[in-house]
Amino acid sequence: MKYLIFLIVLLPISLAAQDVEVFSEKTDTTINFYARSPYHCHYTVEVKFEVFNNMESSIPLPARLIIEPLATKQFLMAIKRKANAKSWGYKFQYRFDQGNLISTKHEDNYPYLLPYTSSRQHKLMQGYFGKFSHMETHSLDFEMPEGTSIVAAREGIVIKTKQDSNRGGASRDFIDQGNFVLIYHSDGTFGNYFHLKQNGVRVEVGQQVKKGDLIGLSGNTGWSSAPHLHFEVLLPGNGAKLTVPTKFLLANGKIEELKEGSSY
Incomplete structure (x- = not known):
């Protein structure tokens, strides 16, 4: 702000x-x-x-x-x-x-894609309001090896990226060191893909991306205790971080929220 x-x-x-x-x-x-x-x-x-x-x-x-x-x-x-x-x-x-603080409203029933390629499943190591770092957020942490292909869970336009960091650790001291891609959605929300690998961003600011397009490679940068992808959808927040719950289209055709500890 x-x-x-x-x-x-x-x-x-x-x-x-x-x-x-x-x-x-x-x-x-x-x-x-x-x-x-x-x-x-x-x-x-x-x-x-x-x-x-x-x-x-x-x-x-x-x-x-x-x-x-x-x-x-x-x-x-x-x-x-x-x-x-x-x-x-x-x-x-x-x-x-x-963002648009006047009229933005998340499409709660929008079917997001899992934000990675479907060649293998990944465990949801921390879900909404997780005890490690999600105490007050609707954020998701997917356990995965560094270098896993990350895709857009929803179409939009890339508005910000960072990929120059090679630093990370299980301390808040590293919170600003995470590499990321931030995508602006048609309903006015933002998709945040965090902890990416150094030089692992595969899109540019201003680029339009489709659902499923490759946007980066996972990593272990920033406030991170192990290699993983942090994903969340945010509302414009008047200086605050306001996350919203999201539903995903799964391999079995169901559309539902994800559960911590399960693999998808």
Whole structure:
């Protein structure tokens, strides 16, 4: 989550490169606000005005708005000075979060594929609310040798990857060292494939993937006690990690949630 504050601004607002950006342009009668984003998924921006003296807005304030993927100049709102106002001013702040916080709803009956090739079964070593590291999450850990082919459990677009780490261990100290692929789904959720092998990512950011496409190779990076794949589906969380339970299409044709200790 990003949180920024701006005073009276008549020139474009610039943030760090490769980040969501809000900027303004002044006309003879209004100040127009726009957004741009380098990311391949929706973002939510929340705008509040701490000072709004003798000003009018084109939309109700405070405002929560959705930024489109790869937006270059998306109109957000316009403000203007009230007629005959001798003094005026404004002070605003905004924050943005990954995903659509307004309307995203997980398709609970969607039949996910098992996130690996079906040449052999793998034991679910830790399931939902597991005692080792899943105490508050709907996350799944599949035991498997390093180098196992990982496939997309659901179609979507790749929005983020990491594959440069060769570090891992059974301590939270390694939590940021895991390699991963993050995929944005059509319902606004995100599929996270974690603990991948160093240089084991087989997709690129911006790539559209189909269900069953190869996306990487399993590994043992990050907070990990043994080689495995960590998989979870996340909702946009306003800075929090919100996971949802998922159902899988199994070899016997059934669609159901997986059970810790079973092999699939």
